[in-house]
Amino acid sequence: xxxxxxxxxxxxxxxxxxxxxxxxxxxxxxxxxxxxxxxxxxxxxxxxxxxxxxxxxxxxxxxxxxxxxxxxxxxxxxxxxxxxxxxxxxxxxxxxxxxxxxxxxxxxxxx
Amino acid sequence: xxxxxxxxxxxxxxxxxxxxxxxxxxxxxxxxxxxxxxxxxxxxxxxxxxxxxxxxxxxxxxxxxxxxxxxxxxxxxxxxxxxxxxxxxxxxxxxxxxxxxxxxxxxxxxxx
Numbered sequence: 503x504x505x506x507x508x509x510x511x512x513x514x515x516x517x518x519x520x521x522x523x524x525x526x527x528x529x530x531x532x533x534x535x536x537x538x539x540x541x542x543x544x545x546x547x548x549x550x551x552x553x554x555x556x557x558x559x560x561x562x563x564x565x566x567x568x569x570x571x572x573x574x575x576x577x578x579x580x581x582x583x584x585x586x587x588x589x590x591x592x593x594x595x596x597x598x599x600x601x602x603x604x605x606x607x608x609x610x611x612x613x
Numbered sequence: 614x615x616x617x618x619x620x621x622x623x624x625x626x627x628x629x630x631x632x633x634x635x636x637x638x639x640x641x642x643x644x645x646x647x648x649x650x651x652x653x654x655x656x657x658x659x660x661x662x663x664x665x666x667x668x669x670x671x672x673x674x675x676x677x678x679x680x681x682x683x684x685x686x687x688x689x690x691x692x693x694x695x696x697x698x699x700x701x702x703x704x705x706x707x708x709x710x711x712x713x714x715x716x717x718x719x720x721x722x723x724x725x
Contacts, residue, residue: 535712537713537715542717543717544617544716544717544718545701545715547712547713550711550712557711558711558712592657601647601662602659603659604657604658606656607656
């Protein structure tokens with residue numbers, strides 16, 4: 503049974519560019535949440551998707567957007583990248599209102 | 614005041630001893646509480662969750678919750694070198710899992 507998968511593993515971009523990160527949830531899970539984890543910090547909630555709708559959003563600017571597909575997979579898009587966007591981006595999947603399980607993350611470096 | 618506070622450590626514990634990790638939270642309405650373990654360079658791994666006041670045991674791990682004091686802890690008995698990691702406390706305002714609010718984590722080192 504595959505767990506949560508994310509792609510790519512690592513990514514290097516320059517300021518001003520746009521990036522798309524992808525997540526496939528654990529089999530049987532229908533809810534995907536995205537978190538940003540800066541070095542030495544705990545994960546910060548970006549948003550959560552359920553039934554292809556954004557269910558809740560954290561304190562992130564509109565440059566951060568997402569999508570959930572009918573097969574429950576999800577994308578995180580970040581526009582106009584800033585140096586401060588460099589972080590580990592974590593996807594977590596769950597059955598609605600149950601415990602969240604994290605994928606391996608995507609390490610984004612913005613130069 | 615941070616929403617979820619943890620001592621950043623590092624916390625050093627001899628092998629075989631009990632490691633005690635603490636977490637306080639500011640939202641008195643919080644309903645569900647989670648402990649995640651994160652090895653360096655890896656993603657967080659769920660260890661335990663607790664919803665009710667008191668203790669919850671799972672193997673060598675015990676989570677303790679005191680909602681009146683807004684305090685949750687994790688005890689690791691018979692600590693092993695493989696327990697060396699950062700432990701993240703996470704809180705949710707509701708039963709279930711919408712937004713998880715994390716502390717900054719406590720770095721634990723088990724000394725052989």
